[in-house]
Amino acid sequence: MKPDPLDDLARALSPYRPAASRVEQVRTAVLAGAPAVTRLSPRSRRPRYAIIGALMLAAGAAAAAAAWMTRSPVTTAQDPTVEQTGVDARAATTPDNDARTDVDVEAPGPLTKVPMPLPVAPPSIETPTTIDPPRRTPKVRVSTGSLSPPPKPALAAPGEAEFRAGWTALKAGDPESAAASFEAARQAQGSAVAEDASFWEGIALARAGQSRRAIVALRRFVTRYPSSSRAGEAAAKLGWLLYDAGELDAAARQFESAADNVVPKVKKSARDGLEAVARKRGMP
C-alpha cells in the first residue's frame, strides 16, 4: 500500500491500553462464558430460544386464564392456582424440552471441572495393527495444568479421590483396578468428574481386555456426553472395539461419527476404520 504522510500520524496515535485489572476481568468473564457458548451451537440455540419463548407465552396465557377464572386481584406470582396451571401448561406444551435441558445442565463442560491429575506421558487409544501409525503427534493438544491451572478447591470434589486413584492405577499398569476406581468416580454422588471418569472407565476396561464391558462403557460415554471434546476419540476407540467384535455396522456408525473430527489423529483413525470395515465387508 502506497505510504501517505497521514498514515504516519495515524500510526503515532497512542493505542488504547486498558488497565491490567480490566483485562483480567474480561479474561475471567470470557473463560467463564466459554463453556456455555461452546456447548450451544448457533443451530441448537435458535430452537431453544423459540421453545423458551413458547413456554413463556404458554405460561403467560395460562396465568391470564387462571386469573380471569378466579377473578382475583392477587398477582399471578402469588396465586398458587396460577402457578400450578403454569407448570402444567409448560409440561404439556413441550414434553421433551425439560429432558433436553437436563442433559445440558448435567453434562459437565470439558476442562471446567475440578483440577485433575494429568500424566506426563498421556495414555493412548489403541487401534488395530493394520493401520500404519503416524510418525508424529500433532501439537495441538493443550495441557490444562501447564497453561492456566484452575484454583484447587479446599476440599476434594465428589469423585475426585476415586478418579485420582484410577489414574494412579492406570499409570501403574493396573487397568482392572483403574476401571473400578473410574467407575466409582463416575457413580459418586454429584460427581464433578463424571465425564472424564466415564471416558477413562471405558479406556481402562479396553486395556484390561474386557472388550464387552469397554464397549458398554464407551457407548454410555458417547451417548451421555455427545458434545464432549472426547466424544470423537471415544467413538473411534469404540469403533475399533466393535470392529474386533465383528459388529461391522455398529463399528461403521461410530467411525462415521468421528470421521470429520477436528483432531487429525482421531479423524485418521476413524477413516482408517471405515476403510477397514469396507475391506472386511468385501471379503468373501
Next chain:
Amino acid sequence: MGELVPFRRIEGAVEELSDEALLSATGQHEQAALGALFDRFQADVYRFVARVAVSTPNDIDDLVQQTFLEICRAAPRFNGRSTVKTWIFGVAVNVARTHARGERRRQAAIGRSADVPTAEPAPLDVAADRAQTLARVARAIDALPYDLRVAYVLCVIEELTAKEAATALDTREGTVWRRVHEARELIRGAMTGGSHET
C-alpha cells in the same frame, strides 16, 4: 492392536503452540487454550475495537469479551486460509459492526446525533503542537464512516495487507483499496479545513 491415537491432552508449554494449534484446541473447548489465545491476542483486539468502535471503556471491554466468546464458538470453522490474527480481526470486525449498528439506532432513537458538536476544523499547521495534531487525526478517524474506518484501521494502524484486510472484511481487495483511499481523503479534508462529520 497397534496404532496409537493419543489422548487429547498432552503436556506442552503455551509458547510452543502455534496460533493455529491454540485455535484448534479452543475449538475443542479447551479453556486453557482459550485463555492462552486471549493472552496472545487481547492487546490487538483491544486496540482495534477501541479504534473502530468509538465507545466507552465499558463498551470496549464488552466488545472484547464478545469477540473472544465468538472466537470460541467459531473456532471449529477456521479453515486455515488466513492467519489466525487476520481471522480474529474478522471476528472482531463483525462484533464491532453489530455494536455500531446498535449504537447508530440508539442515537437515532434519542435524537442525539444532531446535538453532538462537531469538532471545529482548523488549518493544518505543520508547526502546531504534535499532540494537538494527533488529537485531530484521532477525531478525524473516529468521524469516518464505519466501513472506511475499519478498512483504514486494519490497513494503516494494524498494518494488515490489503489482501488480509479483504479476508477479514469478507470483501474484495479492490474494495479495501478504495475504502482506504476514501478514508485518507476524508481525514485529509478534516485536517485541512473541511469536515466530514455528520
